[in-house]
Amino acid sequence: MKTIAKYIAVGLFGVITAGCTDLQETPYTFVAPNTFYQNQDQLDEALSSVYAAFRNMAGNWQNIMRLEDCTEFGQPSRSAKDNNVNINDWYNVNAATSTGTFPNVWARCYLTINRANTVLERGSSMNIDAAAKTRVFAQARFLRAYCYYYLVRLYGGVPIPLHMTNSLEGLELARSSAEDTWDYIIADLEYCEKYLPVKGIAGYDSWRATQGAAQALLGELYLFRASMEGNREYYKKSADYSKLVIDSKKYSLLPDYKNLWYMFAGETSKYNSESIFELAYSAISGQDNQMHRMFGTFGDSYYNTAGGSYFYLRIGPSIYAYESYSDADVRKQLFIVSGTARKGTNETYMEFVPEDKGRFPGSKGWQCCTPGNGKYYDFTTSASLLMSANNFMLLRYSGVLLNYAEALNQLEGGSSEALGYLNDVHERAGLAAYGAMSQSELDDAIFKERGWEFIGEGKLYFDELRTDRLGKNVYDFIARGVAEGMNYFRPLNFVPQKTFLWKIPQGDLDSNPLLEQNPDNISDPRYPLAN
Numbered sequence: 001m002k003t004i005a006k007y008i009a010v011g012l013f014g015v016i017t018a019g020c021t022d023l024q025e026t027p028y029t030f031v032a033p034n035t036f037y038q039n040q041d042q043l044d045e046a047l048s049s050v051y052a053a054f055r056n057m058a059g060n061w062q063n064i065m066r067l068e069d070c071t072e073f074g075q076p077s078r079s080a081k082d083n084n085v086n087i088n089d090w091y092n093v094n095a096a097t098s099t100g101t102f103p104n105v106w107a108r109c110y111l112t113i114n115r116a117n118t119v120l121e122r123g124s125s126m127n128i129d130a131a132a133k134t135r136v137f138a139q140a141r142f143l144r145a146y147c148y149y150y151l152v153r154l155y156g157g158v159p160i161p162l163h164m165t166n167s168l169e170g171l172e173l174a175r176s177s178a179e180d181t182w183d184y185i186i187a188d189l190e191y192c193e194k195y196l197p198v199k200g201i202a203g204y205d206s207w208r209a210t211q212g213a214a215q216a217l218l219g220e221l222y223l224f225r226a227s228m229e230g231n232r233e234y235y236k237k238s239a240d241y242s243k244l245v246i247d248s249k250k251y252s253l254l255p256d257y258k259n260l261w262y263m264f265a266g267e268t269s270k271y272n273s274e275s276i277f278e279l280a281y282s283a284i285s286g287q288d289n290q291m292h293r294m295f296g297t298f299g300d301s302y303y304n305t306a307g308g309s310y311f312y313l314r315i316g317p318s319i320y321a322y323e324s325y326s327d328a329d330v331r332k333q334l335f336i337v338s339g340t341a342r343k344g345t346n347e348t349y350m351e352f353v354p355e356d357k358g359r360f361p362g363s364k365g366w367q368c369c370t371p372g373n374g375k376y377y378d379f380t381t382s383a384s385l386l387m388s389a390n391n392f393m394l395l396r397y398s399g400v401l402l403n404y405a406e407a408l409n410q411l412e413g414g415s416s417e418a419l420g421y422l423n424d425v426h427e428r429a430g431l432a433a434y435g436a437m438s439q440s441e442l443d444d445a446i447f448k449e450r451g452w453e454f455i456g457e458g459k460l461y462f463d464e465l466r467t468d469r470l471g472k473n474v475y476d477f478i479a480r481g482v483a484e485g486m487n488y489f490r491p492l493n494f495v496p497q498k499t500f501l502w503k504i505p506q507g508d509l510d511s512n513p514l515l516e517q518n519p520d521n522i523s524d525p526r527y528p529l530a531n
Helices: 002-013 040-058 061-069 081-088 103-123 130-155 178-195 211-229 232-247 262-269 319-323 330-334 381-385 397-411 416-428 439-454 460-466 470-483 506-511
Strands: 074-076 275-279 315-317 338-343 346-351 392-396
Touching: 040 103, 040 130, 040 275, 061 074, 061 081, 061 103, 061 315, 061 460, 074 081, 103 130, 130 178, 130 211, 178 211, 211 232, 211 275, 211 392, 211 397, 211 460, 232 397, 275 397, 315 319, 319 470, 392 397, 397 416, 397 439, 416 439, 439 460, 460 470
Parallel strands: none
Antiparallel strands: 074 315, 275 392, 338 346
8 A cells, every 4th residue: 555655654764743833842854763762752752743643634724625615514715726616516526536535634644543553563662651651652542543533434444554654565455344443443542531631731731632532532423423323322322421521520611602712812712621622733834724824715815904814715604604693693703704905005994795695806895705714713913924823623512512412312302401401502602592392303403503613613514424414405505506696606416425435545546456445426316416
């Protein structure tokens, strides 16, 4: 499997670091294994390289773009950049090429996995404090598990290398079954739950994987499997793990939703009481968050005078998603809908107008199709250097509450306890509490809440897929946009079913004779496409 080897063979001679915020790492290259892995500091440095590789995978703007643009929550912002128009209408998404799949996820996951395997294998013979070693191993296994969690949801069963890469020989690996892949992930996370600290607070602990992160991910994992397979026991396990996080009393919703985000709260937004696991960034080259400039508002030749940097637009929040928010919803304040843009020495005040249907420049000068998503932005002087310091949260407490509410609702239809946890999130947004609902009504309300809460965070694609909402919602979204003349909207080319799996990148298939491609997906016959 030479393509995988290309991305993971860097672990052969030690660690090649890629820069992680506050990881206290010393970059170095090609350190021979017989002179490394000698003490605790070196093991920690090796672990830092696993975090760095994981961040490059989970925080990759291209993959966030695809995950949002494949749903009704995102649409092209200004032009057909990086295949965003084709993604939006599901054109050629069944291909194994770079424009039709998620090659960065595959490659970067296996890089992270190999670095984790290297830490585990090289570290096993080190004569250092056993408790400290176990904690490092648990973190490596958490990051490895998270990578497989991405892979199995996108591709199904995948190859599982059990050892670090030692050479370019013998790298051909067959795919494990989806069931075996899930079992492997769960075994890693159960180990993490046992050996990781409950929650980090400051310094070394603040950005590390924790017991709470392992439990939250297990709760989310079992919810995904439960709704995909209709397995009641998985709903029970999902509820149990989410409840462990809740009962730990280590996490809480921030009273003001806006304080979750760097745009409003700056550095105090990081590692807050609601954050369970986040990707660390800083305004340093190689450690900055690129999503600020990739999901902007004014266009490549303009920059926002409040933020400083040019905005290279890819996608933005869809106009219909933006319009679904109540004006009383605090979360609506995160959308950037006005501002002063500069081009050369000229400054112009602009406003987003939904009625422009994505045509630009709009009736009030807006230079792209959509609002901006403030979750991505760093409006500080650092942005003038195109280096943004905002972190990106992968797991947060509001998600645990909604996961618990959904699982509980499936087990105890319409229960008041499930409704209460939904209302915790809903009322935090400044909205009136929901009253009693039936099981189906509560399930729909929880899903809608996810959209308002997590737009732009790369989660909603998986929630729609597992609940069999993706095909219908995309079908209705594109049909509406085409009928109303929304800019860049074209008739839908494909309607994904709940069983949809992405194609494995062609390069890996070409170099690994044991790797089998996923079968062609069939457009959902429930939603006929226009001729």
